[in-house]
Amino acid sequence: MTAVALHESQIHDHDDVVVDTNVLAHSDNRHSTFHADALEFLLWLIDGSEHNWVLDDNGKDAPLLKTSLIWTEYQETLSQVSSAMLLFKSALDTGRVCFATRPSQAQRLLIRGLVPRNRKDRVVLGAAANSGSKWLVTNDFDDFDDPTRAACQSLLDVSVTDALKPT
Secondary structure (H helix, E strand, C coil): CCCCECCHHHCCCCCEEEECHHHHHHHHCCCCCCHHHHHHHHHHHHHHCCCEEEEECCCCCCCEHHHCHHHHHHHHHCCCCCHHHHHHHHHHHCCCEEEECCCCHHHHHHHHHHCCCCHHHHHHHHHHHCCCCCEEECCCCCCCCHHHHHHHHHHHCCEEECCCCCC
């Protein structure tokens, strides 16, 4: 996969979603209790919706795939030929991957307070906070328990949901 710079119009959109790596991993693991829901969500995202897939923008120049920490985690966690990675690549090939800008200093302080233990979860929350729809999909119930999800909504206006196909 080559790193690509995206056009300014692809920085973020109002119909977009940040997908935590655990959702992709669950969709590939038939033994996971979240497998069916995670896979159905990803299939809906690619085939049944017009939502863009959001990554973080941690580069110094134009957003690049290779500077995204979310992309790096996808690569470290998933097989390059897994169904989840192929679905992501399909979104990338069809121009449905966009980048959220970096969180401001004030946002970073709030995010650090909400998710103090896990830097990777702070990255996905930061991307969601600066995405158009402010939507994070995760099956992480440790770092994103119910009180944390409620605080994300009230402090950052970010909806944190499980990987279920929207109805």
